Amino acid sequence: MSAVEGKRVLSGMRPTGALHLGNYHGALRNWVELQYQYECYFFVADWHALTTAYEDTSPIPQAIHEVVVDWLAAGLNPGVATLFVQSHVPEHAELHLLLSMITPLGWLERVPSFKDQQEQLRDKDLATYGFLGYPLLQSADILLYRPAFVPVGEDQVAHVEVTRELARRFNHLFGREPDFEQKAERAIKELGGRNITLYRQLRRRFQEAGDAAALERARALVESNTRVTVADRERLLGYLEGSSVTILPEPQPLLTVSPRVPGLDGRKMSKSYGNTIAMREDPDSAVRKLRTMQTDPARARRTDPGDPDKCPVFELHRIYSDSATQQWAAEGCRTAGIGCLDCKRPLIERIVEEIGGMRKRAQEFQDNPEVVANLLAEGGEKARETAHATLDEVRRAMHLRPQ
């Protein structure tokens, strides 16, 4: 097993086209680190794009390409992480359909983004079945890969919560098997040696005292055991908590601790605000944008002192500059010792350097789009294998013919 404890991580992004520095510092940088710690699956959620915009689908292929080039430019390594496109793996659609049968409408209507987005995106038709079912599609995306962790931003935590509820409901409905207890007891013996006693002790501590740490330890004990079969592992995991097999384990959201990246106008950097600097922005354009970026409005004149805490440029310093530079900027600002352009200079240098690195890494993929297409095809194959294994068990549990 290549990655730590063999745990899996899965996350996805919509094909929004070229990514910006907010996407990079908000999510991507974190993915790049995770790929060396876990077995990672990262995908472009192209079907998700259809849930909020179905009229014109023609820009989607190019948008997928741009996103993936940005992933590669940021340092995602297709030799380490599995990178793929959702629609290349039709298993997502089948699991979505099967889960839809057991999903109460209220669960979907209660997801905060359902009402919020309908209010915010008034110019779009969001009165569709697809839009209502979008958190369910996301649940299928996740559960197919049985990840331990799903790195997401704050706005997506509610979706992972729905995913967990669905997994629980599915296991409860379809994880029942005749003679479950006998089979589970037999599986315990397969753990071997002192793990048998340890499993029993931890299980009792959880069931009798609700000891969550004991449950965690017992799970780790089962998951790290290479002697038991997959079916027995699921029984043992399920037996810890109740009387059904865990077919779809519950994933945990992995809240990315990342800075808020301010956009050029001081609001959060976001494509919909038109205040972004692209990860592969033309350097001259980046310099121009940064030179005119919003500062503390109190510094109308060069001689007016400012407050770094009220300045979006200083927020960028916090991300990009070392502490000596931050101190220099803060003090110069408060005493009007430096002008805003002086303050921006080291920042501009760092950002242009960062963008330059990304542009350089992206070049070979821009020149050879077939390299990107090929690595996505390969990633899709690998993802399908994993997805297929889960789906096979789902079908079996539901008495649908496994293929």
Ligand code: TRP
């Ligand atoms: N809904 C996510 C977003 O809008 C994208 C997404 C789709 C996703 N499927 C996922 C994220 C599965 C994590 C896991 O950003």
Ligand code: SF4
């Ligand atoms: Fe912002 Fe720097 Fe200008 Fe102060 S000196 S207002 S921190 S840009």
